[in-house]
Amino acid sequence: MTVEVLDPGVDPEPEGWSAFVARERLLAPWDYGLMGLESRAAANPTVLGVARRDGQIVGAFAAMLCRPSLPAPTWVEVHHPWLSGMPGWAFAEGLDQMAVKQIVREFESAVRRFAGPACVGLVYRNVPPEHEPLVAGRARIGRDAAATAVLDNTFSTVEDWVSALARSRRHDLRGQLRRIAADRDLTVRFEPARQDLDGQELADLLCRHRARFDRLRFDNRSAVSAGYLSALVRRPDVRVLTYHDGAGRLLAFAVLLDHHSMPVYQHWAALGRDSGGRKHLYFDSYARMVRRMVESNSKSLTVGRGMLGVKASLGFTPRPLRVVLVPRPVVG
Numbered sequence: 001m002t003v004e005v006l007d008p009g010v011d012p013e014p015e016g017w018s019a020f021v022a023r024e025r026l027l028a029p030w031d032y033g034l035m036g037l038e039s040r041a042a043a044n045p046t047v048l049g050v051a052r053r054d055g056q057i058v059g060a061f062a063a064m065l066c067r068p069s070l071p072a073p074t075w076v077e078v079h080h081p082w083l084s085g086m087p088g089w090a091f092a093e094g095l096d097q098m099a100v101k102q103i104v105r106e107f108e109s110a111v112r113r114f115a116g117p118a119c120v121g122l123v124y125r126n127v128p129p130e131h132e133p134l135v136a137g138r139a140r141i142g143r144d145a146a147a148t149a150v151l152d153n154t155f156s157t158v159e160d161w162v163s164a165l166a167r168s169r170r171h172d173l174r175g176q177l178r179r180i181a182a183d184r185d186l187t188v189r190f191e192p193a194r195q196d197l198d199g200q201e202l203a204d205l206l207c208r209h210r211a212r213f214d215r216l217r218f219d220n221r222s223a224v225s226a227g228y229l230s231a232l233v234r235r236p237d238v239r240v241l242t243y244h245d246g247a248g249r250l251l252a253f254a255v256l257l258d259h260h261s262m263p264v265y266q267h268w269a270a271l272g273r274d275s276g277g278r279k280h281l282y283f284d285s286y287a288r289m290v291r292r293m294v295e296s297n298s299k300s301l302t303v304g305r306g307m308l309g310v311k312a313s314l315g316f317t318p319r320p321l322r323v324v325l326v327p328r329p330v331v332g
Contacts, residue, residue: 001099003051003106005114008032009039014050020057026090027257027264028237029082034228035062038081041225046081049111051103058092059103063111063122066220074118076111079125081221082266084304085148085321087126097134104134112331121331124324132322141325147318149311150262151290151301158291161315169313176280177287186251186278190241190288192258197240199230201250202269209269224267241288243270243281251278254285256292263296265289265303286314 006014013032021030028034032048039045044066051059062080079088091100112119124135125145136142155161162170180186203226210223232255233240241254252270256263268285271277286303293301303311308318 001051001053001102001106003049003103003110005107005110006048006050007039007045008036008048009045014048014057016057017050020060020092024090024092025260027083027259028232028235029080029257030060030062030090031235034231037225037228037231041228042081042222044077044220044222047111047114049107051107053099058095059100059107060090061107061111062088064220065115072118073120074115075120076115076122077125077220078111078122082224083264084266085126085302085319086264087128087131088124100134108326108331112328119328121328122326124326125321127322127324129320129322132324135324135326137330139327139330143323143325145321145323146305147308147320148305149303149308149316150319151293151303151314151316153293153298153300155290155294158287158294161290161294162287165315166313173283173287173314176283180280180284183278185246187244187246188242188284190239190256190292192239193236194233194240194242197230197233197242197253199228199233200226202226202229202233202253205250205253205271206267206269208271208275212272239292241285243278245276245278249276251276252281252285254289256289258292258296259298260296261299263289263293263298263301265301283314 004014017032035046035048044064046062046064049061049063050057061078064077064081065074066077067074080086091103108122111122127135132142162173165173203224207223232238237258239256239258241256243251243253245251254265255267257266268282270281289301303316312318
């Protein structure tokens, strides 16, 4: 068993990586080219740990190298920056727990060496409680983290979903959907492989949108770059929902990472009302995401962390997550 740590921003794609991504049906952000675009644009770059057994890739880790300023200490955050609420690892199907634990320990040593002598340890984020034993142990510190929201697919139609909501939310949502559908000054598209979108326009809107809200605690991610979004939205496994007004101005957009089992509602951004934005688009986007889940017969839809009260009113269930701190002496 060997583990190699690569910087997608400068290192060539490891042999067998695309085959591993396809075989394990990983989500779009695991694409090596996308990871390179993200890493080159980020203040805290993402590296990729690749585990091999007998030469074949059997595991992978996404990890941010966090360097606030030199010569301050460095630490490693193990999570994929653009897969909110999901662990930063992927393992080949069929590996037993002992093999996975061996891979984890080999990765910890390898990424600590890659990060250099100033590295003070690792932080595993977005760890499902059932997977915590893989990274837990003596002198490792586990804590509760912000939950993620998931909707299990128990519906035959979108109306089934709406009907299952509380009366007040059900009534409001139906009215919101009717108003959006009747708006003749609104063009709505929800399609994969969007060639018509400008990555810079998307990035600017996303940045403006996020500036109106408080950052999540301990969020060391950089802004999503225009180059990353430009490449992302052109992929056939990524659907982008857009709302334009009659003059062609982008009012809002949302990104869905398609997946056979659990699609991911990834990004949402909209103009504020004081800048000409429209009401009700956010809730309309959820109806369209749920429709995609139902029509594709996916197992569930995940919508990440934050605003859990609103998401609960839309039928989503909070799924607990843990964070595990591994100080350097324990890493080895």
